[in-house]
Amino acid sequence: MADLHIDDFYKDVALILLRLYGTFPRRHLLFVDDICGFEEPDEFGLPSARSLGCFSAMIWLGEQGYLRFDAPIRQEALDQAVLTEKGFLLLSSRSELPLLAEVDADSTALPPSVMAESSTNIAQLRRALGSDSSILIEQCVHYLLSSAARFG
Numbered sequence: 001m002a003d004l005h006i007d008d009f010y011k012d013v014a015l016i017l018l019r020l021y022g023t024f025p026r027r028h029l030l031f032v033d034d035i036c037g038f039e040e041p042d043e044f045g046l047p048s049a050r051s052l053g054c055f056s057a058m059i060w061l062g063e064q065g066y067l068r069f070d071a072p073i074r075q076e077a078l079d080q081a082v083l084t085e086k087g088f089l090l091l092s093s094r095s096e097l098p099l100l101a102e103v104d105a106d107s108t109a110l111p112p113s114v115m116a117e118s119s120t121n122i123a124q125l126r127r128a129l130g131s132d133s134s135i136l137i138e139q140c141v142h143y144l145l146s147s148a149a150r151f152g
Contacts, residue, residue, distance in 0.1 A: 005053055007134045010141040012036060012057040014129055020067055020083045021091050021122050027080040030058060030069070047075050066090070066148070090148050091122040097143045
């Protein structure tokens with residue numbers, strides 16, 4: 001049996017980190033719907049399991065020290081969310097993940113600053129998300145989380 005909730009977790013984590021990196025160092029109102037899309041509440045007005053999973057991924061990232069926030073807004077958003085130093089340094093660090101390395105014959109013609117940026121963890125995360133492959137997203141996020149556990 002496939003663990004689809006784990007695939008959703010990896011994709012949510014990738015999108016959350018990417019969203020916060022894109023607004024760093026500004027604090028950001030981070031909505032569940034912006035990460036996993038709108039999910040219709042049930043007949044009692046309670047969030048769907050998918051929405052709750054995404055919200056839980058946000059909270060988990062906070063508990064693990066990748067982001068901080070002022071307060072949750074119901075189970076719909078995090079108010080004033082921002083990457084922590086740990087999260088920022090992880091994403092802006094050079095990646096050692098070989099599976100997403102761009103192989104380009106013209107890469108030697110690129111300026112050193114472009115080459116350096118394309119080898120960062122955030123660049124790898126963007127490529128994994130751009131591939132729309134759950135396997136590549138999982139491998140990239142797993143690499144990021146395990147790297148942070150080893151070094152931070």
